[in-house]
Amino acid sequence: MKKYCWALKVTLTLAILFLVFANKTYANVIITSTRIIYPASEKEVTIRLENSGQQASLIQAWTDKGNEALTPDQADGPFLITPPISRIDPNKGQSLRLIYTRDTTLNDQESIYWLNILDVPPKPMDSENYVQVAFKTRIKIFLRPKGLLGDPIQAAKNITWKLISSDKKIILRGTNTSNYHVSFNEISATTIEDKYKGSGGMIAPKSQKDFEITDKPRNYKKPTSVTYTWINDYGANETITTPLLD
Structure with a gap:
């Protein structure tokens, strides 16, 4: 008791x-x-x-x-x-x-x-x-800060992505060269036929961050691009697809 x-x-x-x-x-x-x-x-x-x-x-x-x-x-x-x-x-x-x-x-x-x-x-x-x-x-x-160079829209559009690993996990590395934070609701590795969905996150200014794609299928094909949904200053979602860097 x-x-x-x-x-x-x-x-x-x-x-x-x-x-x-x-x-x-x-x-x-x-x-x-x-x-x-x-x-x-x-x-x-x-x-x-x-x-x-x-x-x-x-x-x-x-x-x-x-x-x-x-x-x-x-x-x-x-x-x-x-x-x-x-x-x-x-x-x-x-x-x-x-x-x-x-x-x-x-x-x-x-x-x-x-x-x-x-x-x-x-x-x-x-x-x-x-x-x-x-x-x-x-x-x-x-x-x-006052006089900050660049703007948040271009910061989000200019994120570059590289496939770091695709053995047991799909890991994408995002690079943010801007002076602004970029926040994401969703990041997906994509092929011509498939989309492997991942979660969101944020990349700080002048930095890199790795994102894991968790739904890797058995019939996996190496992704060639990234589709990411970023959040603008007003809280709205905008989606961009960009090629993966070699």
Whole structure:
């Protein structure tokens, strides 16, 4: 009996932790954009939140450099958010001001940070036995220094790809020579007849990254091109097919 109770407690704890960090699809409060573009020359950028639920929510906002385990009091992003804590009533919205607090002339490449929105629903009025679940949403903040050379559209179009391995796994190496991050929803190795689908990811400025194609079929044929779907500044998907380099 004690072992059963212990297992039940562990299961409930894991379930709660999963819900706390669940995808934003389950939260009442949503961010109206999928990414934030912050020109460093701007004094501030406005972020719009909407509460589509039937009850009020208390939200807390903070930024980080990429460690999603950080709590609000450990936030290490170079931004000030006002208000950092606010209540959003049902079917209402709230605007947050994101203010960059560092020198805008230090970098010659785009930098990436993360915005966190914690959505805490109120305590139920008609029950003393309940579990309160908070939902955290994270989206990317792309900080663009003033006078940054190039543009994000050409950055995505100019990604070059090379087949690194096709023995046990198909591995594609993408090279980004631009000053911008390029994000992908899907990357596929393609032949004239077939498409071997892979997952997405992101390549940082002036860098390379390897992507594994997991659905290699038995009747495998060596791919000759890559089809990739990249995400533009507005969160829309654009698809490009380009030959693989030798």
